[in-house]
Amino acid sequence: MKLKELTTRKERLTSGHRLCAGCGAGTVVRQILMGTDKPVVVGCSTGCLEVSTTIYPSTAWNTPYIHTAFENVAATISGVEAAYQSLKRQGKLDKEIKFVAFGGDGGTYDIGFQSLSGAMERGHDMVYVCYDNEAYMNTGIQRSSSTPRGAWTTTSAVGKAEPGKKQNRKNLTACIAAHDIPYVAQASPSSWKDLLKKSKKAFDLKGAAFLNVIAPCPRGWRHASDATLEMARLAVETCFWPLYEVEDGEWKLTYKPREKKPLAEWLKLQGRFKHLFKPENEHIVKELQEKVDRDWGKLLKLCGEG
Amino acid sequence: MKDMSKKRIVATTGASTVAEAMRQINPDVVVAYPITPQTAIMENFSQFVANGIVNAEYVTVESEHSSMSACIGSSAAGARVMTATSSQGLALMHEMLYIASGMRLPIVMPNVNRALSAPINIHCDHSDSMGARDAGWIQIYSENAQEAYDNTLQAIRIAEDKRVMLPVMVNLDGFIISHGIEKVEFLEDEKVKNFVGEREPLLPLLDVNNPVTYGPFDGLGGFFMEHKKNQADAMERSREVILEVADEFAKISGRKYGFFEEYMLDDAEVAIVTLNSSAGTTKYVVDELRAKGLPVGLLKLRAFRPFPAKELAEALKHLKAVAVLDRAISPGFTGPLFGEIKSALFDLEKRPRLINFIYGLGGRDYTLHEASKAFETLMDVAKTGKAKKTMDYLGLKEVEVLA
Ligand SMILES: Cc1ncc(C[n+]2csc(CCOP(=O)(O)OP(=O)(O)O)c2C)c(N)n1
Ligand code: SF4
Ligand SMILES: [Mg+2]
Numbered sequence: 001m002k003l004k005e006l007t008t009r010k011e012r013l014t015s016g017h018r019l020c021a022g023c024g025a026g027t028v029v030r031q032i033l034m035g036t037d038k039p040v041v042v043g044c045s046t047g048c049l050e051v052s053t054t055i056y057p058s059t060a061w062n063t064p065y066i067h068t069a070f071e072n073v074a075a076t077i078s079g080v081e082a083a084y085q086s087l088k089r090q091g092k093l094d095k096e097i098k099f100v101a102f103g104g105d106g107g108t109y110d111i112g113f114q115s116l117s118g119a120m121e122r123g124h125d126m127v128y129v130c131y132d133n134e135a136y137m138n139t140g141i142q143r144s145s146s147t148p149r150g151a152w153t154t155t156s157a158v159g160k161a162e163p164g165k166k167q168n169r170k171n172l173t174a175c176i177a178a179h180d181i182p183y184v185a186q187a188s189p190s191s192w193k194d195l196l197k198k199s200k201k202a203f204d205l206k207g208a209a210f211l212n213v214i215a216p217c218p219r220g221w222r223h224a225s226d227a228t229l230e231m232a233r234l235a236v237e238t239c240f241w242p243l244y245e246v247e248d249g250e251w252k253l254t255y256k257p258r259e260k261k262p263l264a265e266w267l268k269l270q271g272r273f274k275h276l277f278k279p280e281n282e283h284i285v286k287e288l289q290e291k292v293d294r295d296w297g298k299l300l301k302l303c304g305e306g
Numbered sequence: 307m308k309d310m311s312k313k314r315i316v317a318t319t320g321a322s323t324v325a326e327a328m329r330q331i332n333p334d335v336v337v338a339y340p341i342t343p344q345t346a347i348m349e350n351f352s353q354f355v356a357n358g359i360v361n362a363e364y365v366t367v368e369s370e371h372s373s374m375s376a377c378i379g380s381s382a383a384g385a386r387v388m389t390a391t392s393s394q395g396l397a398l399m400h401e402m403l404y405i406a407s408g409m410r411l412p413i414v415m416p417n418v419n420r421a422l423s424a425p426i427n428i429h430c431d432h433s434d435s436m437g438a439r440d441a442g443w444i445q446i447y448s449e450n451a452q453e454a455y456d457n458t459l460q461a462i463r464i465a466e467d468k469r470v471m472l473p474v475m476v477n478l479d480g481f482i483i484s485h486g487i488e489k490v491e492f493l494e495d496e497k498v499k500n501f502v503g504e505r506e507p508l509l510p511l512l513d514v515n516n517p518v519t520y521g522p523f524d525g526l527g528g529f530f531m532e533h534k535k536n537q538a539d540a541m542e543r544s545r546e547v548i549l550e551v552a553d554e555f556a557k558i559s560g561r562k563y564g565f566f567e568e569y570m571l572d573d574a575e576v577a578i579v580t581l582n583s584s585a586g587t588t589k590y591v592v593d594e595l596r597a598k599g600l601p602v603g604l605l606k607l608r609a610f611r612p613f614p615a616k617e618l619a620e621a622l623k624h625l626k627a628v629a630v631l632d633r634a635i636s637p638g639f640t641g642p643l644f645g646e647i648k649s650a651l652f653d654l655e656k657r658p659r660l661i662n663f664i665y666g667l668g669g670r671d672y673t674l675h676e677a678s679k680a681f682e683t684l685m686d687v688a689k690t691g692k693a694k695k696t697m698d699y700l701g702l703k704e705v706e707v708l709a
Binding site: 039041043050051054055056057059061062063064065066067068069071072074075076077078079080081082083084085086087089090093095097114115117118119121122 | 334335337361362363365366367368369371372373375376377378379380381382383384385387401402405409511512513514517518519520521522523524525528529
């Protein structure tokens with residue numbers, strides 16, 4: 001895939017949408033949709049991406065699109081895909097069409113976990129993409145099970161008694177890998193080539209595929225709106241957000257930082273972690289680093305690099 | 307193998323009757339999730355899939371929330387889609403019911419009426435469908451297995467009519483009808499096929515050359531209220547469609563349907579208004595009492611949404627007293643049907659006296675005894691012009707239950 005060639009592809013998510021300046025979600029969606037040149041039907045769960053791209057009577061979608069509710073984009077797209085399989089089998093339709101569901105972390109890790117699990121188990125020919133901005137941004141930055149420990153959100157407030165979110169985040173990518181579906185991967189818009197390869201694989205294969213993509217949110221993470229890709233890049237370089245794939249059960253690292261950066265470098269640039277650098281919270285930064293180290297070690301082993 | 311090209315008269319359950327209607331409709335997609343007493347429908351359909359005699363993509367989801375979500379996706383994609391449910395399943399779908407109707411998707415769903423928890427109870431009452439009263443679905447009720455079959459076939463035509471484009475719920479009583487065995491007459495496969503025709507979807511998602519956006523955000527600056535009015539107008543238009551489809555169905559089946567059925571009502575002085583299977587029991591008692599010379603009658607409501615208020619008022623206006631039977635209760639109010647019948651009669655110059663009986667909750671028997679008691683009370687109200695109680699219970703056990 002050449003960059004030049006990609007720039008000539010038709011945009012399926014057009015400009016003029018109302019995502020914030022520097023929103024990671026829009027970039028992720030555009031990169032993902034470059035993974036196929038076949039027609040795509042897009043599903044979206046309730047959240048920032050959905051409200052910002054379809055303000056009636058306008059729409060930023062140049063491709064068939066459906067949003068129904070918050071917790072069920074996987075089930076909704078299952079239904080669209082089932083219709084496609086049926087009509088195709090009956091000879092009422094002959095085009096090859098791809099199906100993708102976009103869900104935020106709230107719509108995927110939390111309230112949509114069940115419908116995602118169901119759709120993956122049933123093996124619909126679809127790609128599920130979680131654009132993970134690590135909180136419920138659309139409703140004003142509330143914690144989700146993807147929010148990292150220590151992060152400030154409006155429902156994991158910081159005060160004398162509480163240092164932000166108390167729990168570690170859920171490893172959703174591994175949860176979905178445990179579904180034994182053909183393809184699961186973790187990606188970042190800062191490594192666009194890697195992301196594109198993964199998206200292409202996910203679209204091309206038959207059956208269910210899941211991609212978890214980090215999508216920094218300048219509003220919720222409290223960083224400058226021109227630092228989005230830098231935030232994504234540092235998440236990868238610190239091994240907080242490793243890039244890997246699980247293809248037919250085989251775990252494989254797709255990128256290994258030459259030198260693993262200290263997690264604090266990433267934390268420091270985000271207002272949501274500001275309080276962690278006060279003396280009384282230093283142990284949290286240390287423990288977060290230890291967790292990243294532990295998880296990275298485990299991942300290396302799974303990928304046969306340990 | 308039976309000859310499906312012929313009209314068949316069989317003894318079978320309501321559940322397998324509905325499944326047979328589904329086989330003959332042959333939808334593109336069927337979405338299934340088990341719940342008693344509905345499960346029997348989907349078990350039957352699963353066998354049709356296994357036998358390779360239906361076209362449907364059969365999607366066995368992980369919850370009813372997902373089953374309605376998948377139905378919405380399939381219907382928006384352009385497919386003809388069906389599912390079926392009961393009770394907790396319908397309650398779990400609640401959020402999605404409004405989205406199905408708001409998106410104007412002609413999904414057809416038999417609902418095998420069952421009580422809502424708590425306490426958990428698997429038997430018949432109408433608290434499930436009454437809870438979905440305002441969800442924008444057309445609601446049709448069926449007295450017996452034959453009606454469940456006939457209504458399911460007609461529902462496809464009503465839902466998909468371009469003047470309507472709304473989902474339809476076909477209700478039948480859990481166990482009493484779904485599992486009771488009755489005589490049913492099935493139409494020939496070919497006749498059903500011609501009657502239901504093919505769906506001609508409007509703006510399907512799978513028309514990739516003409517991309518459409520389903521389910522946009524329509525906030526303060528938008529047209530939300532206009533969309534809701536359009537939807538309400540479509541429900542209004544469904545009135546004429548329900549009657550037209552019924553006329554057409556009568557031509558192929560010989561069976562006539564309308565908004566409701568009147569039984570010995572013309573010259574009656576008192577009458578019961580009810581839904582679903584209790585109508586059968588009530589008819590029997592009407593016959594008995596008529597034989598004794600008592601002026602009793604029955605009105606069995608078929609279309610609950612749209613609600614035929616004008617026609618009901620016309621049909622009931624000559625009566626001295628009417629008892630509305632509710633197999634559900636709205637705590638703090640009365641039975642839900644009672645409130646609606648009462649409002650339908652409000653504009654009459656001379657109104658019958660109205661009383662409400664709550665009966666059959668959680669499958670409690672409604673027998674000849676209960677029906678006779680209701681008529682007895684009604685005759686008394688008609689005579690004295692007064693009701694001792696506006697709302698009462700039928701078949702309540704006289705024991706102390708922990709409050
Ligand atoms: C059943 C239900 N519960 C709650 C909401 C309110 N709600 C809408 S979007 C949202 C948060 C979305 O978070 P996420 O999925 O992470 O997407 P983001 O906005 O962060 O992109 C919430 C809580 C809803 N729409 N539906
Ligand atoms: S709040 Fe965050 S996720 Fe939402 S549009 Fe703005 S930047 Fe994007
Ligand atoms: Mg989020």
